[in-house]
Amino acid sequence: MNLFFQQVINGLTLGSIYGLVALGLTLVYGILHIPNFAHGALYMVGAFMTYTLMIDLGSPYWTAMAGSAIIVATLGILLERLVFYPLRHSPPIHHKIAAIGVLLFLEATVQLFWGADFRRIASPYNGILRFDGLIIPEQRLLIICGAITLLIGLQYFLRKTMTGATIIAMAQNRDGAFLVGIDSNRVAMMTFGISGALAAIAASLYAPINLVYPSMGNLVIMKAFVIIILGGMGSIPGAILGGMIIGFAEAFGGFYFASAYKDLISFGLLVIILSVRPQGLFAKGAH
Amino acid sequence: MLYKLGTLFLRPGTKYVLLALAIVFPLIAKNEYQVYVMATAFIWAIAVYGLNIITGYCGQLNLAHGGFFAIGSYALGLLTADYGWNFWPAFLAAILLSAFLGFLVGAVSLRLKEHYFAIFTLCVGFIIYLLLDKWEELTHGPIGVRDIAAPHGFGLVDFTDTTPFYYLVLVFLVLAIWFIGRLSRSLMGRTFIAIRNGDELAESLGINLMRNKVLAFILSTTYAGLAGALYAGMIRFIGPEEANINHTFDIITYLLVGGIGTISGPLVGTLGIVWITQSLQFLEEYRMIIFGPLLVVLVIFFPRGLVGSFLTWMHRKSQELGPAKKRKASKVTPSATREAENNA
Amino acid sequence: MLSIEHLTKMFGGLAAVNDVSVHFEAHKINAIIGPNGAGKSTFFNLVSGMHQPTSGKILFDGVDITTMRCDHVAKLGVGRTFQTTNLFEQATVLDNLIVGHRLRTRSGLWDVLINSRRLQAEEKECREKAREALDFVGLSHVENQFIADITQEERKRVAFALALATEPKIVLLDEPAAGVNPEETEGLAELMKKMVKTGLTVCLIEHKMDMIMGIADKIMVLDHGEKIAEGTPEQVKSNPVVIEAYLGSDEDAAA
Numbered sequence A: 001m002n003l004f005f006q007q008v009i010n011g012l013t014l015g016s017i018y019g020l021v022a023l024g025l026t027l028v029y030g031i032l033h034i035p036n037f038a039h040g041a042l043y044m045v046g047a048f049m050t051y052t053l054m055i056d057l058g059s060p061y062w063t064a065m066a067g068s069a070i071i072v073a074t075l076g077i078l079l080e081r082l083v084f085y086p087l088r089h090s091p092p093i094h095h096k097i098a099a100i101g102v103l104l105f106l107e108a109t110v111q112l113f114w115g116a117d118f119r120r121i122a123s124p125y126n127g128i129l130r131f132d133g134l135i136i137p138e139q140r141l142l143i144i145c146g147a148i149t150l151l152i153g154l155q156y157f158l159r160k161t162m163t164g165a166t167i168i169a170m171a172q173n174r175d176g177a178f179l180v181g182i183d184s185n186r187v188a189m190m191t192f193g194i195s196g197a198l199a200a201i202a203a204s205l206y207a208p209i210n211l212v213y214p215s216m217g218n219l220v221i222m223k224a225f226v227i228i229i230l231g232g233m234g235s236i237p238g239a240i241l242g243g244m245i246i247g248f249a250e251a252f253g254g255f256y257f258a259s260a261y262k263d264l265i266s267f268g269l270l271v272i273i274l275s276v277r278p279q280g281l282f283a284k285g286a287h
Numbered sequence B: 001m002l003y004k005l006g007t008l009f010l011r012p013g014t015k016y017v018l019l020a021l022a023i024v025f026p027l028i029a030k031n032e033y034q035v036y037v038m039a040t041a042f043i044w045a046i047a048v049y050g051l052n053i054i055t056g057y058c059g060q061l062n063l064a065h066g067g068f069f070a071i072g073s074y075a076l077g078l079l080t081a082d083y084g085w086n087f088w089p090a091f092l093a094a095i096l097l098s099a100f101l102g103f104l105v106g107a108v109s110l111r112l113k114e115h116y117f118a119i120f121t122l123c124v125g126f127i128i129y130l131l132l133d134k135w136e137e138l139t140h141g142p143i144g145v146r147d148i149a150a151p152h153g154f155g156l157v158d159f160t161d162t163t164p165f166y167y168l169v170l171v172f173l174v175l176a177i178w179f180i181g182r183l184s185r186s187l188m189g190r191t192f193i194a195i196r197n198g199d200e201l202a203e204s205l206g207i208n209l210m211r212n213k214v215l216a217f218i219l220s221t222t223y224a225g226l227a228g229a230l231y232a233g234m235i236r237f238i239g240p241e242e243a244n245i246n247h248t249f250d251i252i253t254y255l256l257v258g259g260i261g262t263i264s265g266p267l268v269g270t271l272g273i274v275w276i277t278q279s280l281q282f283l284e285e286y287r288m289i290i291f292g293p294l295l296v297v298l299v300i301f302f303p304r305g306l307v308g309s310f311l312t313w314m315h316r317k318s319q320e321l322g323p324a325k326k327r328k329a330s331k332v333t334p335s336a337t338r339e340a341e342n343n344a
Numbered sequence C: 001m002l003s004i005e006h007l008t009k010m011f012g013g014l015a016a017v018n019d020v021s022v023h024f025e026a027h028k029i030n031a032i033i034g035p036n037g038a039g040k041s042t043f044f045n046l047v048s049g050m051h052q053p054t055s056g057k058i059l060f061d062g063v064d065i066t067t068m069r070c071d072h073v074a075k076l077g078v079g080r081t082f083q084t085t086n087l088f089e090q091a092t093v094l095d096n097l098i099v100g101h102r103l104r105t106r107s108g109l110w111d112v113l114i115n116s117r118r119l120q121a122e123e124k125e126c127r128e129k130a131r132e133a134l135d136f137v138g139l140s141h142v143e144n145q146f147i148a149d150i151t152q153e154e155r156k157r158v159a160f161a162l163a164l165a166t167e168p169k170i171v172l173l174d175e176p177a178a179g180v181n182p183e184e185t186e187g188l189a190e191l192m193k194k195m196v197k198t199g200l201t202v203c204l205i206e207h208k209m210d211m212i213m214g215i216a217d218k219i220m221v222l223d224h225g226e227k228i229a230e231g232t233p234e235q236v237k238s239n240p241v242v243i244e245a246y247l248g249s250d251e252d253a254a255a
């Protein structure tokens, strides 16, 4: 029972992180139909920014996280302006290659400044909560609560604000959105900003119980892709649900089956799903 | 003037000059290391040619290419080191295995369109890496495979030496380019290009999408497997890092810089970048700080790379010069372009 | 020539084409008109095998092609153009057209390897076909120009030529005159008449009423996926349902 509960917590933690990363990816895909291969690099830069702000500049954890979110959001916006905007009329293969270029650049740059070593971020929340013999590490609880708060905030932003509504409108119908006079450039920049911030926050939340290194984003981005294909590319609830599915599959699969092949689970799942249903699990419509 | 100089490159004779240069290279190289670097570059070039078939001509971005390279390496390595096979049968088996796995993966993945295909192959590449890394009973895991056999020289040559191996690689490279040259000018190559232009249009022209895409995919993995097997035969020690996604990214970079969908592009791109990185040793680890943005700049401004841009420029020039003597120009141009495509 | 019976295509809950029955005769210009989103392109996609219909039947020259794959339909003699045609921009017009005749050839990988006589013969044949098609659409003079360097109207003609190189019996043209000026539209209309004269059947979608009314032998009007009228230009023009649903709100028709 206790072990089972532990895996539930692990599943929720992983699911929250994956969900946040996948959310950013799916938002960008929904608006611009770009699979942003550089998203994992943004996640990685987010972790390094938090690390530097905390270790080198001595800021507290939360301030560092906020700073990192702002920096990576800016980076996301720059990406949109400098890379994807000029490519808006190019064949889709060019977007992907450009995104790969960005990914390689960010990885190499971080490695130049910080080296390839593994690093740790010490969280101020390293205690352990006990309920009736059930153990929950504080940081994991923080991740789960943080993700839920962010999701509620994001929902509020998308549903209740004008900018949010335009993002939704554009995701649902690009051409229609132009007709009612939406500034598509602003929406695209906004989306990239939000997506970057989400990645940075996810990285900062996860970093204290994980390692920080230049290629840390590679595995995460691939899983995020699996998730948004599972949940339907462009779908927000799909990203969260898909995140949870993968998170739980890994927690339980890794525990009850072979932990060496833990990472294989999500990719195996993807291969099977796409073999059976080429449009993804919950995908509907043309895209 | 530049145009005149350009036509020099388009001469049919150019490829023989290049071939002659490649043949005398070991004699003029400063040291054995240079020959070794060149042989490695040739091996990569073969892999790049493979990617050019599926991605350059057929338009499907395959991110598992490095994985198939590793499959070729491992097949050769394991068969010779663990199962005691001779090099040549193992070499053939490695190529056939890459082709067969290419068929399996292609038959599933090519039903997917555009982004889905790229993401799917990204995952396939990663699965290959994980299997090589974790399936210790078969692959020795992170330790890798040692004692891989060198090509058997039948008592005539010793392929453990760098220079003979260089010539062996050169032979395969020439064969690889020769076949691509033939393929790209044939109806089959045109069929692939039609698919790149758009699935729907190709289909409406009566082209069987799946059959042609799978064929292109198999050809490309065969090239990857061939390159991988040669690599294993030269280095004779391999590890799971062969399947690292960064190798795929390297291959894409070579292809993009040289010119995607051109015949000489893969060679130009690979040799160019390998030698630039070599001469700037300190770059090795951080080369992507330059090549990453270079990829971005290329797809924005020169999506057809060095060779493609050059060919386009030459064509425009010849058209400009044309109107004065139109009859003649229309006779010269197509053959000039074809010559251009001809050149390795 | 082309008989459609109760053809329906659903996209989720939307009936893009709804219970359409129509017959198009050979050696005629048949037009399909209707407001944006009426299901015209979807209709073409169904006929050409790009999409599978939800229900209904498509007979082409007496052969049931309802569930046939696109490439088979093309081989039977259905050629088509698209609203937008993506071609290889950095290749010459002729190079883009050669593949058009590919479906009538059989060379495979082995032929490429040994450069077989069959392959050589077929390549020559494809090249000739391409030249022929180019000549037919009146573009022989741009044969060696890059697609990127030709005009919008020339692109339209290249798209025609590509469809013609497949040796079709019927061509489905999706908005061939979109984005082309009035004189050029006139030229394209002439070209369509020429196609019919050489024994082809033309089926086109168009928004330009003047042109349609001038050349069509028969018009079918679609609205919200349903056929609301068909007949000669005169019949359609005076049909009150059409006027209300479509022409009434269209400036072209008023003019």
Ligand SMILES: Nc1ncnc2c1ncn2[C@@H]1O[C@H](COP(=O)(O)OP(=O)(O)OP(=O)(O)O)[C@@H](O)[C@H]1O
Pocket: A285, A286, C011, C014, C016, C034, C035, C036, C037, C038, C039, C040, C041, C042, C043, C083
């Ligand atoms: N692949 C698809 N998936 C879902 N819906 C589709 C698809 N293709 C078309 N539709 C829908 O079917 C309806 C008919 O579209 P269609 O393209 O056939 O219209 P059309 O008459 O050609 O319009 P236009 O004059 O603008 O070209 C539209 O509402 C469109 O959104």
Ligand SMILES: [Mg+2]
Pocket: C040, C041, C042, C083, C174
């Ligand atoms: Mg249409």
